[in-house]
Amino acid sequence: MSERGNSGNSGERRNEQGRQRNRGASGERRFSVAAPSQRKRRADPARLTAFEVLRAVAEEDAYANLVLPARIRENRLDKRDAGFATELAYGALREQGLYDAVLARCVDRPLDQLDGAVLDALRLGTHQLLSMRVPTHAALDETVGLARAVIGAGPSGLINAVLRKVAARDRDEWVAELLQGLDDDVSRSALEHSHPEWIVRALRQSLAAHGRRAEEIEDLLAADNQAPVVNLVALPGLGSLDEALAQGAEPGTLVPGSAYYAGGDVSRLDSVRAGTTRVQDAGSQLVARALADVALPEGGRDSVWLDLCAGPGGKATLLAAIAAGRGATLTANEPTPHRAELVRKALHAVPEDHWILTVEDGRDYGNAANAGRFDRIMVDAPCSGLGALRRRPESRWRKSPKDVAELTILQGELLDAALSALRPGGVVAYVTCSPHPAETRAVVEDVLKRNPDARLLDTGAAADAACLDGTLGTLGAAHPLDAARPGDGDAALGNTVQLWPHVHRTDAMFLALLTKGAAGRPATKD
Numbered sequence: 001m002s003e004r005g006n007s008g009n010s011g012e013r014r015n016e017q018g019r020q021r022n023r024g025a026s027g028e029r030r031f032s033v034a035a036p037s038q039r040k041r042r043a044d045p046a047r048l049t050a051f052e053v054l055r056a057v058a059e060e061d062a063y064a065n066l067v068l069p070a071r072i073r074e075n076r077l078d079k080r081d082a083g084f085a086t087e088l089a090y091g092a093l094r095e096q097g098l099y100d101a102v103l104a105r106c107v108d109r110p111l112d113q114l115d116g117a118v119l120d121a122l123r124l125g126t127h128q129l130l131s132m133r134v135p136t137h138a139a140l141d142e143t144v145g146l147a148r149a150v151i152g153a154g155p156s157g158l159i160n161a162v163l164r165k166v167a168a169r170d171r172d173e174w175v176a177e178l179l180q181g182l183d184d185d186v187s188r189s190a191l192e193h194s195h196p197e198w199i200v201r202a203l204r205q206s207l208a209a210h211g212r213r214a215e216e217i218e219d220l221l222a223a224d225n226q227a228p229v230v231n232l233v234a235l236p237g238l239g240s241l242d243e244a245l246a247q248g249a250e251p252g253t254l255v256p257g258s259a260y261y262a263g264g265d266v267s268r269l270d271s272v273r274a275g276t277t278r279v280q281d282a283g284s285q286l287v288a289r290a291l292a293d294v295a296l297p298e299g300g301r302d303s304v305w306l307d308l309c310a311g312p313g314g315k316a317t318l319l320a321a322i323a324a325g326r327g328a329t330l331t332a333n334e335p336t337p338h339r340a341e342l343v344r345k346a347l348h349a350v351p352e353d354h355w356i357l358t359v360e361d362g363r364d365y366g367n368a369a370n371a372g373r374f375d376r377i378m379v380d381a382p383c384s385g386l387g388a389l390r391r392r393p394e395s396r397w398r399k400s401p402k403d404v405a406e407l408t409i410l411q412g413e414l415l416d417a418a419l420s421a422l423r424p425g426g427v428v429a430y431v432t433c434s435p436h437p438a439e440t441r442a443v444v445e446d447v448l449k450r451n452p453d454a455r456l457l458d459t460g461a462a463a464d465a466a467c468l469d470g471t472l473g474t475l476g477a478a479h480p481l482d483a484a485r486p487g488d489g490d491a492a493l494g495n496t497v498q499l500w501p502h503v504h505r506t507d508a509m510f511l512a513l514l515t516k517g518a519a520g521r522p523a524t525k526d
């Protein structure tokens, strides 16, 4: 175990003492008297792990949430060090925007002229100084030690000098300084909560479009910077939450059969290993249940279901379990072979005669051969993922408005294909893990224009009925039922559901339920 947690060489007392501890009586920061060259030359394993994660993200386009567990295992971190490495890596990645703004004030050249490894070491040092309870001298010594061990002695003087400048102010002081002269609300929120400005703009638009208060943006951005609690689902008819609840999980408050689990490694639970209890965001559970439970407008057959974009299989597995309980069968489709294998693995907990796996481009389901085949269809479309920023710490810096523009074309085509594969009187759920208006309401609006036989169902009411306390319709949907056609005014798209991390404690999932009438005639109203 590294020396944190006791006074050790660096004097650091992780988890026990705040950063004020290394301030003198006058409030000034105290620094180590040792010159960088005399300080330690070894890397603390937890910080090394975080550094490796940042490097893999920068150099290999890796996903932090996939790299981190492997590095934790390779570097044999104990639970406490693993927690520290996670907070350090995720925090430094999430808050990169703010930290780079701070560093730009402390480095004598543009940041893009710094070696990438040096910049990552500086970001890690800055996160320890501004956002973690790590004493200043420990943050400096350990970051310089890390740099000496993995980058070389050359940059240690620079890193030491820059971090001393960073340490001259606390986080609030830095934010106040950087905000000076910034008048635009979007720029201010973006800086303070470390989000790209275009994302702040999109989130503000989405809040407004769903009738929420503009000021909520601050809570929403803050929620994006919080690690989510693990949500569990017991597959209906197959799994049970008893074991998780006995291990300290708390019953979920949004959807039936769910729980919040803060007890650490979920793979310790037998039911999770068996695949009958699964990790799944409550928002994902809710949209799947809303599709499964909503009454088919014209009744009739209800046994042929499709998940058009199933990988890695979260919603497909929940839908298949529900289908199994009702004697229905789910076709789970995923075009990417390795993701299709993940779907197969996830589905192994559900009796085999209730699901089929296909590996096709979802748009091919729009072919004549599939016309009118399915009673219920999930279109959980590939999207920008702006609703899950709290899970993927680096993702906000990787996306661009161009990605969104490209995705919206595919999203519309997939929803068109689903409507074609839907039987008259069936239901399609259009879902994104993004609240970006271009990926949500604009896609639905365009598809409704192209498909005159389709219309929106009362999505708020359906989501309301699927959730535990029946309040979602009030919280999630801006308007009461409105099944008007596009062209009747803005209210035509009022009746969709948008979940929010700061309100529902879920990812920001969007849900629109659509139905269609017989060919050539509009779907009848409820």
Ligand SMILES: C[S@@+](CC[C@H](N)C(=O)[O-])C[C@H]1O[C@@H](n2cnc3c(N)ncnc32)[C@H](O)[C@@H]1O
Pocket (backbone or CB within 6 Å): 284, 308, 309, 310, 311, 312, 313, 314, 315, 316, 333, 334, 335, 336, 339, 360, 361, 362, 363, 380, 381, 382, 383, 410, 414, 433
């Ligand atoms: C948001 S994810 C689906 C998540 C999944 N429903 C779950 O709950 O685990 C979108 C999926 O769509 C897949 N996809 C991408 N292009 C597609 C296409 N043309 N047709 C169908 N699926 C596609 C992606 O590979 C990805 O697995």
